[in-house]
Amino acid sequence: MAYTSIHNIKSTVEKAIAYIINPDKCEGYVSGYNCEPDVADIEFRMTAALAEFEKGNYSKCGTGKTNLAYHMIQSFAPDDNITPAQAHEIGQRWADEFLGGKYEYVIATHVNTGIIHNHIIFNATSFYDFKKFDNYKTQKRMRSISDRICMENNLSVIKSRDNGKASYYEWTMKKAGQSWKDHLKESIDAAITQSDSIKDFCDILKIHGIQVSNVDEHEGKYIRFHVEGVKRVCRGRTKTLGADYTRERIIQRIERSIWERSHRFDESQQFAYYVERQSKAQNVERTAELLMVLDTIHTEKLSSTDDIQNRLDGINEKIVQQREKIKEIDDKNVAYKKVASFLATIKKYEPIQFEREMLHGRKLRRYEELHDAELRAYSFAVQQLDKMGLNSSIDLDKVIELIHNRDREIERLKSGIGNIEQQAQQLQKVQSLIKDILRTPHQRSETIR
Structure with a gap:
């Protein structure tokens, strides 16, 4: 049984992440998606800076005084006998499906309280399309995903009432057959x-x-x-x-x-009506299927069942090639987006760094305390560019344009795969129907029985 909850973080992302990745609580069960847990708050901020540069609308790109991140919790019942490794893997699957692979997140599995539970903090701004996370009907959707994954792993779930909320007392009573x-x-x-x-x-x-x-x-x-x-x-x-x-x-x-x-029919009337209706529907459906087979054979110029299988093998090979190409482009685009986020961060916080360099003594210390997060983000971005052998003079607009071109190429390839998959499904259906037609009457009767 997994309880789920979520709340927003409007400030102190650094402190929230530091809390969940505390080694005394998670004993090493910590992971990051598209970010390093130790510096995730900085990477969240850099994604937001790039979104601001790209979108220019704070309310949509998540860089104004709105939610900076979200904190999800997934807690398992002690009688589920789940291991920390299993809980961590389930939490990752939950976050991956819920967030669609578009938001950076840190997950930590806490094992210090006697009740194993996951903490997940994810960026409110997407690194994929720079859009703000839409929290409409979030609670219901994330719980539905969590429940399904738990059931797939033979873990108990709490049944909801009609309003989507669950009472622990009612759940335990129902489990004992006493509701x-x-x-x-x-x-x-x-x-x-x-x-x-x-x-x-x-x-x-x-x-x-x-x-x-x-x-x-x-x-x-x-x-x-x-x-x-x-x-x-x-x-x-x-x-x-x-x-x-x-x-x-x-x-x-x-x-x-x-x-x-x-208005109820007697049983004999009901049965006769049902049989008549079903038989008519079946004949029409069967005729339509046969017409579809003939049309596909003509369109695809098929002359034998071997032709169908050869065509399917060719299609599947093409799909694999297209997906490999998408991955190759996407991997490069992830690297370009990282560079763009570093450049956007430097561009945004450079004035703060410049003013810091003009101060001394007590004023400098106060200024650094006031702008600690911004200065750390600036310093980290400069260091990362230096590791890549790059500098901040790179034209950010050109990098963004390159990212958009690659995103369009990925969408074009995905659309092509969708069309190919539809063709494969049609051929598979034709293949199945032809096999059914070519079977002997004896074989068909055996199947019916």
Whole structure:
């Protein structure tokens, strides 16, 4: 079972990262995506500087007084018996899928509290397209990804209520088969199918030990249910039971149930109608499939089943080549973007560095304390360019233009792969249908049985 949460960081990114990568907490389970954990706050700042240079709009590129980064937490239950290495790998998969490979992040797995959990801090500005992270419906989306990955690794997950939030108490009770809310909802569902009025509904639930009050609007805002043996009274509202259990919705469901019961076919009519409908649909679908096969054979100029396989082998080889080419261009572009971020950082913070060089003594110390983050980013950018054998005189506009040209080339290649993959899918479908057609009647009957 993994709990997930997220909050924004508007300042002190350096302190937040220093906290999560503390060796006493994570025992070496630290990784960075497109950044080095020890200097990740500087690299985040350089990406933001490049985004500002490229976009020129602080509200969209993440360089104004907005969110600088985000901090995600993924915590696992002790009874899942997960190892730190497994937790770290799951956290990486979670971050990679959630962020789409477009944002730098640092992940640290803490093992010092008895409950293994991941901390992930990621840049609010994308190094890929310099866009600001969109946190619309973030909580629901990131939890959905985390739950799926946990289930794939045989870890437990908490089932959500209709509003997307989960109660730990309700989850543990349900796991033990003791959830009174589940029992209440099942009883309400059953009563609705048997009721001809809201009064019948209340009477049926009363027989099952559930008292219903506030049935009329003037009695209260919410319909109320009191389950025998449970101290708390449960209100019928979306947040508590779900959208199908409000007063208005229950009345609508009773009316719907009455209509369905009065318009129901007998079993023989229903079955005959279903068989007729399915047989007609199947004939039309089969005809369409056969026409598609003939059209593909004509278009692709195929003369045998071997032709189809040879064509598929050629397509798959071409896809592999195109993907290798994309990786080669993308790897170079990552390097160019790093250079561009160094140049943009120097360009942005050079005035601060220049003013620092004019100061002495106490004024210098105060100035360095005030602009510590900016000065560290400037110094780091200069050092990295020097390691590459480059200097800050390189034309940043030309580097940006080169990056854009390569991005366009990558998009063109990806689009081409998409078209080729569609062609391969069509040929695979034709191949399967032809194999089915060429089988003997005996083989087809064996398959049907």
